[in-house]
Amino acid sequence: EAQVTQNPRYLITVTGKKLTVTCSQNMNHEYMSWYRQDPGLGLRQIYYSMNVEVTDKGDVPEGYKVSRKEKRNFPLILESPSPNQTSLYFCASSNRDSIYGYTFGSGTRLTVV
């Protein structure tokens, strides 16, 4: 089944403790992206990647890092999480210039206390 898989689905952590949210897709998509969803703000793009070893900042990149060492994986790294990063995170992927939009993962609900 074609899908984007995120792990974990739920995570509660403490301020300052480094964490990684994994994202993997099995559709050989070139493009991958991370979004965060907050009430009243919709989905805001954090980082995106056009292909292996090519990443760029989205609209809200502060406090986040990403890497794209393999085509299928695009982990999101929070080096020192803070409470304002409590949010619902989505990973998405697509072909280059796809007319089909994105395929989304199921989401990761992160709480930083």
Next chain:
Amino acid sequence: AQSVAQPEDQVNVAEGNPLTVKCTYSVSGNPYLFWYVQYPNRGLQFLLKYITGDNLVKGSYGFEAEFNKSQTSFHLKKPSALVSDSALYFCAVRRVGNNRLAFGKGNQVVVIP
């Protein structure tokens, strides 16, 4: 840069009545337009898209949307709403040749039995 406006936070409609969710967009060049739906505790699911051609596009679950270039709008419609249509709806736009997808803030649709 591309952007989307969804002017209403919540849309309430009685079951069986027509449903309309409004969306206007801003993009340089030709747009690709999308509607996604999000059910509670789930990821985003693709509903329909406008790429080119007929201004009225049909999608999943009986939804359709009308592209209006002069008004830069892409309103989502359903002739007869169901209680199961209660969800969060997102409009999104990207520019042809650019993978970045910009989302609106989302509209909560509540269908009243």
